[in-house]
Amino acid sequence: MSDVCIVGVGIHPFGRTDGMSGVEQGVFAVRQALGDAGIDWPQIQFAYGSSDAAGNPDTMVDRLGLTGVQFINVRNGCAAGGSALFSAQMAIKSGEFDIGLAVGFDKHPRGAFDAKPAEYNLPDWYGDAGYMVTTQFFAAKIMRYMSLFGISRETLGRVAEKAFRNGAKTPHAWRRQPVSIEEILEAPMISDPYSKYMFCSPGEGGVALILASEKKARELGKPLIRLKAATMRTRPPHSFEVFAPSIDVVEDDSGPRGTASQIASRDAFRLAGMEPGDIDVAQLQDTEAGAEIMHMAENGFCANGDQEQWLAEGRTEIGGALPVNTDGGCLACGEPIGASGLRQVYENVVQLRGDGGDRQVPGNPKTAYSHVYGAPGVSAVTILER
Amino acid sequence: MRAIADGLFTDETPPRLVGGCDRATGRVVFPCPDSSNYEAMPLSSDGVLWSYTVQRFRPKTPPYAGPEAFAPWIVAYVELPGQVIVEARLVDVAFEDVKIGMPLRFKPVPLDPDAPDSVLIPAYAPAGDAA
Structure with missing residues (x-):
């Protein structure tokens, strides 16, 4: 076809x-x-x-x-x-x-997204007690991941630092000033281990x-940018999602829980007839710095725990082996929910056409990957090829 | 003192948390859903810390019903082995001393620590050697 x-x-x-x-x-x-x-x-x-x-x-x-x-x-x-x-x-x-x-x-x-317990089929006391706060979930998810796989808080800082550095080169970004890693790490905490620079904000666009x-x-007569795969999937059993008063126990809990992202990613690669190593540039959901870290592995680009070394070596920088979030992602662009996933695809088209200007990935990238994740466990992936 | 909602704790002293067991699959969830498909069951009082974060700003009211004066608190996910992982406060430990895997015991606390008649919310405190 x-x-x-x-x-x-x-x-x-x-x-x-x-x-x-x-x-x-x-x-x-x-x-x-x-x-x-x-x-x-x-x-x-x-x-x-x-x-x-x-x-x-x-x-x-x-x-x-x-x-x-x-x-x-x-x-x-x-x-x-x-x-x-x-x-x-x-x-x-x-x-x-x-x-x-x-x-x-x-x-x-x-400010943060407003959520009411009833909209999520939860009892009122859950909101009364202070748990209708999305940032708690994201923080608890990375906290366990860091403990399981030896990811340091400095690595989270590196993700945010890269986001603002790339955002500074991107005309459509919201945050266009670089922020030093020291300032990111020492900024007021929102939800441990995340400081205020490690979360994106709801925005417009x-x-x-x-x-x-x-x-x-x-x-x-346009250059052909082919949509090789577009998948949208929902969560598997035992996943850990936002607004969870309880989580299933599992026999082997030594790894991360399964996610909708893993399913959407695997199916997208199958449809495109590609492997993660074939991708030249990727936009991965980074509503918080740790999301980018975990999504690198959930989408198959590296093994759990390898992110520590990848970030230290700059492998996800614009000039690195796999540039990630070349326009600064959600951290630098903010998150207008309806537009956010399409922004990633927009950025990938710009990169594949070679129109990225100061943020252009070198070496004429031919393949580009995008991934969004949302509550309560939905994920969408696209793979483009020039 | 009473629980923040009916049916969250058992009536015994000290109380235990009440979960729900899916009659068809045996899956345990918390809180117990208001559904005939679930049977209420007391949950183990002992668990280990599965993950956590510190809530550093006062959540928005509504829905948050805690005191106006805000001091950060720990949101914990506590694994009750063989049953379920529950979300609750973690108390009686300094933020920097919290460790994933630490043993914990159920200890409900008032939503407003300064109000003598405040409702109780589910919480855990360090147990055994960590106490």
């Missing part, structure tokens, strides 16, 4: 944009992507849109044009963007459509990707 290709990309810079709604940031990204693909809105045959907190994506037809286009809204936690992209890919693969849009945007209030059949992509 021929591949689905990405023929246009657009982004509204991440961060805070007062006076501009989430939908408007999505529209901004769509217009940029249309321009990039060299097409007009009426040529778009279908759209999938993701937003968690900034309204229904389909309402953007008001601004883009009332062409009667099919427009489906997707909500899937932090994997919403990945789910929109997966759905768009399937619409083309089915043969029903030749060209369409995956768009994601969001605009969250300042919009991303649009235009997908086309290979035939249509050739007609448009």
